[in-house]
Amino acid sequence: MSTTYREAVREALRAALHSDPRVFLMGEDVGRYGGAYACSRGLLEEFGPERIRDTPLSESTFLGAGIGAALGGMRPIVELMTVNFSLLALDQVVNNAATLRHMSGGQVSVPLVVRMATGAGRQLAAQHSHSLEGWYAHIPGITVLAPATVADAHGMLLAALREPDPVFIFEHAMLYPMEGDFGPNGAADITRAAVRRAGKDVSVIAYGGSVGKALEAAGDLATRGIDAEVIDLRTLRPIDDATILASVRRTGRAVIVDEAWRTGSLAAEVSARIMEGAFYDLDAPVARVCGAEVPVPYPKHLEDAALPQAAGIVAAVEQVVGATHG
Amino acid sequence: MTTTVASVPLVERDHAFALLREMLRIRRFEEKAAELYSAGQIRGFLHLYIGEEAIAVGALQALGPDDAVVATYREHGHALARGIPAAAVMAEMYGKTNGCSRGRGGSMHLFDVGRRFYGGYAIVGGGLPIAVGLALADQLQNRARVTACFFGDGAVAEGEFHESLNLAALWKLPVLFLCENNGYAMGTALERHQSQTDLSRKAQSYKLPAEQVDGMDVLAVEAATRKAVDAVRQGKGPYFLEFLTYRFRAHSMYDPDLYRTKEEVERWKARDPIPGFEARLRAWGLLGDADLARLERDVEAEIAAAVAAAEAGTWEPVADLLKDVHTPVAQ
Numbered sequence: 001m002s003t004t005y006r007e008a009v010r011e012a013l014r015a016a017l018h019s020d021p022r023v024f025l026m027g028e029d030v031g032r033y034g035g036a037y038a039c040s041r042g043l044l045e046e047f048g049p050e051r052i053r054d055t056p057l058s059e060s061t062f063l064g065a066g067i068g069a070a071l072g073g074m075r076p077i078v079e080l081m082t083v084n085f086s087l088l089a090l091d092q093v094v095n096n097a098a099t100l101r102h103m104s105g106g107q108v109s110v111p112l113v114v115r116m117a118t119g120a121g122r123q124l125a126a127q128h129s130h131s132l133e134g135w136y137a138h139i140p141g142i143t144v145l146a147p148a149t150v151a152d153a154h155g156m157l158l159a160a161l162r163e164p165d166p167v168f169i170f171e172h173a174m175l176y177p178m179e180g181d182f183g184p185n186g187a188a189d190i191t192r193a194a195v196r197r198a199g200k201d202v203s204v205i206a207y208g209g210s211v212g213k214a215l216e217a218a219g220d221l222a223t224r225g226i227d228a229e230v231i232d233l234r235t236l237r238p239i240d241d242a243t244i245l246a247s248v249r250r251t252g253r254a255v256i257v258d259e260a261w262r263t264g265s266l267a268a269e270v271s272a273r274i275m276e277g278a279f280y281d282l283d284a285p286v287a288r289v290c291g292a293e294v295p296v297p298y299p300k301h302l303e304d305a306a307l308p309q310a311a312g313i314v315a316a317v318e319q320v321v322g323a324t325h326g
Numbered sequence: 327m328t329t330t331v332a333s334v335p336l337v338e339r340d341h342a343f344a345l346l347r348e349m350l351r352i353r354r355f356e357e358k359a360a361e362l363y364s365a366g367q368i369r370g371f372l373h374l375y376i377g378e379e380a381i382a383v384g385a386l387q388a389l390g391p392d393d394a395v396v397a398t399y400r401e402h403g404h405a406l407a408r409g410i411p412a413a414a415v416m417a418e419m420y421g422k423t424n425g426c427s428r429g430r431g432g433s434m435h436l437f438d439v440g441r442r443f444y445g446g447y448a449i450v451g452g453g454l455p456i457a458v459g460l461a462l463a464d465q466l467q468n469r470a471r472v473t474a475c476f477f478g479d480g481a482v483a484e485g486e487f488h489e490s491l492n493l494a495a496l497w498k499l500p501v502l503f504l505c506e507n508n509g510y511a512m513g514t515a516l517e518r519h520q521s522q523t524d525l526s527r528k529a530q531s532y533k534l535p536a537e538q539v540d541g542m543d544v545l546a547v548e549a550a551t552r553k554a555v556d557a558v559r560q561g562k563g564p565y566f567l568e569f570l571t572y573r574f575r576a577h578s579m580y581d582p583d584l585y586r587t588k589e590e591v592e593r594w595k596a597r598d599p600i601p602g603f604e605a606r607l608r609a610w611g612l613l614g615d616a617d618l619a620r621l622e623r624d625v626e627a628e629i630a631a632a633v634a635a636a637e638a639g640t641w642e643p644v645a646d647l648l649k650d651v652h653t654p655v656a657q
Contacts (some may be wrong), residue, residue, distance in 0.1 A: 061489035068459020105428025164653035
């Protein structure tokens, strides 16, 4: 049955709220408004205000309260609306959520799930469009997920609720209307990257909102005689090295697509791991297609130019493949 | 600033001894810690509570074993008063595995979840949202528990203070906000960091019942906290107490203490909560020289044993460095 990414998130929330009385959702406008991206529409009516909690605009405190509630035996899901707003809560993430278990000598766990929208594409300019999930992937003690499909939007949230430690889920804002099927499988495997298209000439490694662009580029490349493999990272921390390295060892070439800024990016991290693990299998230098190093601008033509696009991925792949022969 | 002693005792003898003993334990424990710091046995930051002992001791009398405590980085006194053994606190400061946080946290991050002591937080204001969340969990699970959250006057300038008081009041959460106003945010005096220096008025603006209490008087602290705990436990929502106090030592062992005058420090030392309480007990005929000598001897023996336990403790093997970054998952 076809549904949307947004509905898949909502159905996972409903399933979790039905199956576990410890689960509750809190965040800005998750209740009466129905969620800034409508993911929780209808849940207040179904589950009531104790479990679908509208919060004041106090990101740091309601995220910290999520940590405290998790310590107190609950299973909170905190929605932070967007990644740019999440910066107001970063103290609680870095200094508390990620540290409490290690710093206490293993006395506590923080079973907290945090969801937020990330990414550009809707002309929301420089304070609602960034891709900062790579910053979160820098932090030991948390798990970072980036569902790129309808099935993962559903299954990763259910999987996150089984984890004993904090899990951060980054939902690319452009994916919410995407249609697909989440199937009957429930919780997804969150330990592995996925090969979304098999190919033999080059490994195109992407995540979140860039996976679709990578697949579009691969379709275009096929018409030019280049057979690209597309890998969806899915889990940004910990990164599944095995799937990436197995692919690169077969293809000998890698292009990494990352909507975030290039400097200090996840793309840089993946590139380093390829150098460490598959250097002698490479036929060409690793290439990256990243967001331009600017605050994301408002006008459509400039926003498009600031983000990775299928045409840019095609060009990068052609250069990498050409370098082999050049 | 002398206190008039009431003509009849305000406290029973056994309880008076317990209060005095707890304050003495904390005082002597920290004097020893300072000595060990100078000797290089304790490293990192060491923030002494000396001068403020009446607050932790008085306030924690009012909590039961199911209630929770969230503290700051100046929390040795709270940990001891909550019942964490002195040996476990001292070993933690040594960084040994028999420390209350396995040596991972040190002086600023004491944890003992069995005693519902949810940690020392070293980002000013950072513990308040955690306390709000612990209280939310209790409310959602219909448990008549109280979460006591300690913080200093410096935290009042942080956004998390305002967010947390607002959220706790809005949702009527069972949190007891305990502000230890020692007049300084590190080295910045209250009147140099607050436009409104009556901190209880800030709490009142969020519709919390709020009171100022003499933080140098252990009996006043206990009485005010008992009243507040009763209200919170009855489901009336959060409560705010501002304890007026002073730290006699520098902010940390690194602090040259250049920002306040000797006269000011001496003025407050004249109100030292320990000799002050001793004098009242003597006036009431509850305490004699022999009693005090016995208390001091007991405390000295306990601290000597704590130091010995810390010295005898073992270091965590480097092979365990990454242990407990994540919760081990049963296979």
